Amino acid sequence: MESEKAKLLPFYLVIDVSASMTGDKLKQANAIMPAVVDALSDAPILSDKVRFGVIDFGTDALVRLPLCDLLDENVTLPALNVRGATSYAAAFRLLRDEIESNVKQLKADGFQVHRPAVFFISDGEPTDRDGDWRDAFRDLTENFPTYPNVVPCGVDAANPKTLASLIYPASGPKAMQMYLMQDGQNPADAIAMIAEILISSMLASGQSMAQGSSGLILPAKQDLPNGISAHSSDDFV
Amino acid sequence: MDTSTEAVPTPVPEPEWRGRSEPFQVGDPGRAASLVVPIPDPDGWDRRDTVLDGVALMDGAKKPIAEVRAASVRGLSHRAYGTVRQDEYSFRRTTDGRYLVIGVADGVSAGKLSHKAAIVAARKGAELIAKALTAPNDLTPDNFPWPDLVHAVAGRIERLGRERLAAMGNADAQTMSVRDVAAHIASTVLYAVVDLTPVGGAHVVHLLAVGDTSAWVLREGGRWEPQNAVKNDGAELHSSSVHALPLPPVTDPKPVRTTVAAGEALVLMTDGIGDPLGHGTGAVGRFLADVWAKPPASGLEFAAHIGFARKSFDDDRTAVAFWPVPRA
Numbered sequence: 415m416e417s418e419k420a421k422l423l424p425f426y427l428v429i430d431v432s433a434s435m436t437g438d439k440l441k442q443a444n445a446i447m448p449a450v451v452d453a454l455s456d457a458p459i460l461s462d463k464v465r466f467g468v469i470d471f472g473t474d475a476l477v478r479l480p481l482c483d484l485l486d487e488n489v490t491l492p493a494l495n496v497r498g499a500t501s502y503a504a505a506f507r508l509l510r511d512e513i514e515s516n517v518k519q520l521k522a523d524g525f526q527v528h529r530p531a532v533f534f535i536s537d538g539e540p541t542d543r544d545g546d547w548r549d550a551f552r553d554l555t556e557n558f559p560t561y562p563n564v565v566p567c568g569v570d571a572a573n574p575k576t577l578a579s580l581i582y583p584a585s586g587p588k589a590m591q592m593y594l595m596q597d598g599q600n601p602a603d604a605i606a607m608i609a610e611i612l613i614s615s616m617l618a619s620g621q622s623m624a625q626g627s628s629g630l631i632l633p634a635k636q637d638l639p640n641g642i643s644a645h646s647s648d649d650f651v
Numbered sequence: 652m653d654t655s656t657e658a659v660p661t662p663v664p665e666p667e668w669r670g671r672s673e674p675f676q677v678g679d680p681g682r683a684a685s686l687v688v689p690i691p692d693p694d695g696w697d698r699r700d701t702v703l704d705g706v707a708l709m710d711g712a713k714k715p716i717a718e719v720r721a722a723s724v725r726g727l728s729h730r731a732y733g734t735v736r737q738d739e740y741s742f743r744r745t746t747d748g749r750y751l752v753i754g755v756a757d758g759v760s761a762g763k764l765s766h767k768a769a770i771v772a773a774r775k776g777a778e779l780i781a782k783a784l785t786a787p788n789d790l791t792p793d794n795f796p797w798p799d800l801v802h803a804v805a806g807r808i809e810r811l812g813r814e815r816l817a818a819m820g821n822a823d824a825q826t827m828s829v830r831d832v833a834a835h836i837a838s839t840v841l842y843a844v845v846d847l848t849p850v851g852g853a854h855v856v857h858l859l860a861v862g863d864t865s866a867w868v869l870r871e872g873g874r875w876e877p878q879n880a881v882k883n884d885g886a887e888l889h890s891s892s893v894h895a896l897p898l899p900p901v902t903d904p905k906p907v908r909t910t911v912a913a914g915e916a917l918v919l920m921t922d923g924i925g926d927p928l929g930h931g932t933g934a935v936g937r938f939l940a941d942v943w944a945k946p947p948a949s950g951l952e953f954a955a956h957i958g959f960a961r962k963s964f965d966d967d968r969t970a971v972a973f974w975p976v977p978r979a
Contacts, residue, residue: 458683458687459727459732462682
């Protein structure tokens with residue numbers, strides 16, 4: 415039997431590329447991945463145990479960067495482009511499939527896998543029927559043993575109430591949070607700030623794993639960039 | 652030809668020194684092993700990065716009974732992030748010479764003061780055990796009141812925690828719950844009592860663990876025999892919740908009895924080694940079984956063994972090992 419498995423934390427960025435993301439917002443979205451690469455290059459402890467993947471969604475959802483070791487020299491970062499509507503349902507279904515097969519593969523490759531972390535960034539309301547995306551979300555979370563920790567992040571026209579329902583787990587000792595762009599903030603800048611939060615969360619999580627704790631750590635509220643606010647699921651009901 | 656200017660070849664002098672020190676690696680060492688720059692903890696200047704020992708225990712005729720090696724090495728992550736080593740070990744022989752008492756403790760990382768809990772658990776616990784077992788006391792490892800010992804150690808950690816928190820300006824330090832104290836200062840611990848008088852060539856060992864610090868006997872042929880349950884066996888996803896003092900264990904921990912004979916080794920270790928060792932059947936198990944088939948020459952060598960590099964394993968590493976010496 416294989417023992418002594420190395421520990422890995424899978425980190426997914428799921429990002430809205432609907433038509434409204436055109437322009438500076440898309441530019442900032444594309445800047446997230448190189449920023450993550452830079453952060454990992456400076457953090458050898460972390461880079462040994464984080465895997466990163468990107469899914470984008472518009473009318474449909476696509477795996478743009480399969481879960482990988484970002485510092486692997488064979489990795490090519492994708493260029494995100496806008497396409498159509500805002501199908502949360504497509505994003506959640508694809509994410510579930512990816513997590514299921516990625517976790518299975520990582521375990522087969524001899525790793526111990528921490529609960530995956532998902533940063534879900536959107537600038538608008540889902541265009542699916544309400545029941546559709548809610549069903550897909552339930553299948554990703556409640557009905558899924560390797561459910562991820564979900565951290566929704568809203569910019570621009572995202573509806574706080576909708577995003578608040580995507581915080582998972584929403585309560586308990588490992589409750590997640592939601593990050594929202596504050597009123598009057600430039601949405602493109604807000605995306606850059608969310609990237610900062612994602613990176614500091616990866617760093618903190620890596621540090622916490624290194625110290626024997628499990629999984630995802632979110633930055634303290636006082637450490638958030640100006641222009642972004644953190645909320646628990648109770649804040650919007 | 653004028654040969655007067657030709658250099659006479661001088662014989663190369665014998666080197667005046669020899670030796671080398673090179674890190675051990677097991678499999679892929681990962682990026683951290685070569686890239687981490689160790690930085691000090693500004694709050695812990697007197698907390699050493701690495702401590703180690705290598706001693707022999709002698710009988711009345713000055714013949715060795717056993718070899719003991721011990722080391723505690725700060726993990727790569729604590730080195731990278733500039734925080735102190737949170738593991739601790741201690742060992743001591745009862746004054747009557749009968750027993751060796753070992754304590755190995757692993758401070759819970761979330762607590763800023765946890766290394767202090769580990770120090771209390773390892774040192775004070777071993778001291779209390781050794782005192783209680785010293786003749787002419789009636790206590791033996793078989794009738795030892797382990798729950799009382801665990802309670803006493805927990806109480807000391809709790810008191811120390813309240814004192815330190817009060818000194819740090821925490822107004823609630825004396826009234827907060829034990830659980831709140833434990834958030835700042837907590838440690839797992841494993842004790843071993845080794846009877847140094849062998850019976851039929853084997854030393855009886857009593858083990859008591861609170862939390863996931865583990866004890867193993869390295870049997871002949873390099874087989875690792877766990878003395879407690881292997882962590883995370885069969886878990887869907889990796890998790891790392893631990894029981895740690897000063898929180899009282901849910902049920903009284905049960906002592907485990909085993910034996911160790913010449914040709915074998917008893918090894919107590921924190922999960923910094925226990926996790927990569929897994930079931931002892933992989934590359935780390937083979938590596939440690941090879942290098943510990945006999946006692947390493949020195950504590951320094953033992954420390955180098957436990958400091959092996961392996962990708963993603965960067966926690967503090969602490970082990971105390973006991974090798975009985977074959978008796979004539």
